[in-house]
Amino acid sequence: MSFNSLEYGVFFAIFFFLYWFVTNRNLKWQNILILVASYIFYGWWDWRFLLLIFTSSLVDFLVGRGMERTGDDRKRKWLLYVSLAVNLGILGFFKYFNFFLDSFKTVFGNLSPVAEWSTLDIILPVGISFYTLQTLSYTFDVYKRKMKGTDDVISFFAYVSFFPQLVAGPIERATSLLPQFQKKRVFTYEGAADGMRQVTWGLFKKMVVADNCGTYVWEYLPTYWDHSGSTLFVATILGTFQLYCDFSGYSDIAIGSARILGFNLMKNFDYPFFARNIAEFWQKWHISLITWFRDYLIGWLKGYTKLKLVRNIFIIFLITGLWHGAAWTYIVWGLMNAMLFLPIILGKRVRYRKPVAHGRALPTLREFWKMFRTVTIFGSVGVMFLSPTVYDGFAYFKNVFSLSLFTLPMPPTPRIYAFIILIVVEWRQRTREHGMDFTGQNIPAWQRWLAYLLVVLCILFYGGVNQEFIYFQF
């Protein structure tokens, strides 16, 4: 069940009614409703996936309780290993088994002991990378004694499978989300209205910008050898917008849906296109994943010398790449991103403490150039992310940086220019939670309603051909 489908609208409307009108007086019943709805939501793709999420939740619940009951650090460590083994084992088998087997065979050929093994026909469960990290965050936090292991099985299972952010994040920390399941949620007009606005903005990003940009990208990217450098360059930039709007659109819908239900989820994107260098960009892009690695991985990678910093960056981006998928393209993409940090770490470090054009309506030319440069570099590296093989990724770059870069590109359809609306709106709102966050702004009601209406009509009339959310594959 995808967020941009009619089924989700009907599902959410029914859920909203049951949640606020039928079960609102009893927290336990409300959590049971969330759990049942989340399992229906997830099982909509394939009911067999439910077994995995159930196993993962059960193991971490028992591990958390076990850690809570024992004071012995050695036992606690063993319980942590059990949780890691089960969760990473499931993830490794479903996501990486075929990849490692193929790579092993390629490297060692007939000499390898697995040369006779054949790859398995494995279906990748939707969102497995997301909920695995989310459930592991609970185990880590209990292990580090940042929180107590819960006894409330319903709220824990609901926390792992919470449907708004189950499939593509934001990846929540147990310390932040789990307590919200254990206290009574109160409906507020401001929260629900703002959640609704955020959902609408997320749908605009996905259906109007991402899907329309996607038509151009998927037309030229798979047959890059046939097109001019200029066309491929436009496809690269539009591909970056597609990726951003697809993923951040999903996050907006997730965060907005949760707000309507009285939950607060963490921000996942903070207007990354207005970053002035790649380090700032990565502070604003997929925040929940990067901070997850920062919180749970950096602690083990101790060291603050420049060399250790370089090592840590490479390790984190290697894992980030691998987390995205079992393919060399993702690994190379991760390493390329890490390499982009080298000039920043080894050279004169620039830290931006204030947002771009702080206190001004427009950026300076210098700021504009820095933002354009950052987006272009990220987009160019992103080609590897979207390419089927590493060879295709590099061949694509070669085609972009050819003489044909200075010819006319293939003209995009008029609807693709919706990304300009996105830039203008997000620039205006760059210090706010989301593109349609009007709270505290002195805008007359009729103007706000007109803005809502225009956005909704754009979604209804200018939406591109429906495409699956890109991050569902992870």
Add this chain to the structure above:
Amino acid sequence: MRKFLLKFSIFLLIVLAVMAGMEYYVRCVDNSPLRHRSDYFFEHAGELDGIIYGPSLTARAINPEWLSPSTANLAMAGGAINVDYKVFLKSLEHAEPKFVIFDLTLAYLERRNDATYENLRRLPYYYGIWNEKAQLKDLFLARAPFADHFLNRPREADYNKYGFEASIPDECDNIAKIKRQIENKHFQLIAKKRAGRRLALNDANYHENVAMLEELVTTCRERNITLIFYEPPKYCEAVNVAPPVHYYRRSAFLDRVVDNKTVHWWDLSDFQNEELDHFLNLIHVNIRGAELVTEEIDRRLEEMGY
């Protein structure tokens, strides 16, 4: 909660009202060839001798006004065999044609239209044809890209009563455009890309289309309808770019079904195709070209006794 639900309901009502208004407006002003052609068809269904099906190549190539038998041209832009076949079955519910002309352009056997095909959104409304894969939103004309509808809307006066675009602007411009396509590398690339898409091989589509066409042949034989498969002319530069397998596949099918009694094959692909000023672009004829093609078809129909 009450305030939220009240405001949300009011907003929803406003959205629905605007949508209904747009839908009504689009239905009133829709000036698509499909609308004009279906209007003519349903008004004259009982008196038609022949019906023509196919994609834009045929829509541009045959003007029923210049044919002696009473004919409706139901060809539509971007068509495909699965859509043409549905229109064919639907039209038989209303008319009893003596002959049917069915475009079998090279590579047409490989093409099928899915639920995203723009005209499918108009088919339920104009022909009462519902595609089982289409979504609820496809019932609404306004959902078909609204901006495109207004940007590409030809004038009412451009059509004759058969829905044929009879007054296409200045051909000289188009000749210059074709020359540019032939000479300019950028346009060549566009043409190559379009040709590549049009000529792509697709085994699954091919098998499904052949099965559909065999049903078409059977239906025509059962109802004693003369079925004429034909290919309209294309500019010579565009003719010889298809992979040989397309020729082979089409010939194999035609060899099976053509008997020159009930089922015929007219290959007009190289008919007058060296005259640049008969073409609107590389594959579509212009008014002058249409006049010649229609004349040729009329001559052949006359020979067959229509």
